[in-house]
Every structure is written in structure tokens, then in C-alpha cells.
Amino acid sequence: MESQYFWTSQDDLEQVVIGNGEILLINKTGESTRIGTTLAEARQKLMELDKAEDFPDFMNDYNW
Helix, strand or coil, rough: CCCCCCECCCCEEEEEEEEEEEEEECCCCCCEEEEEHHHHHHHHHHHHHCCCHCCCHHHHCCCH
16 A cells, blocks of 8 residues: 555554555554545544544644
């Protein structure tokens, strides 16, 4: 996957990655979960997974 943008969690154990039209949550072992195709979908999914607090930079980045 060709990544264009990424945000690392506060504990450095996970990343949110945007690339190839998808937004993925990738854990430290490399397992990925598709959390959306839009920022709104991805942010909602992070809230559902109770991980929004782990990614404050992603949740508050409105430069898109």
C-alpha cells in the first residue's frame, strides 16, 4: 500500500494511515483494519472503537 499521510497514536503502538483511497488503523504487529474512506467515517469509527483519545492530531486535523 502506498501511504500518503499517517498519524501515530500517543503510545506509538498504532497508526492511522491514509492511502489508496482507504483509511486504515494499523497496530504494532502490522495488522490493519479499514476504518473508512472519508475522514468523517474514520473519525466516527475511532470513536466507536474508543480510540479517538489516542489520536488527537488526527481527530482535530481540519487541513483536509
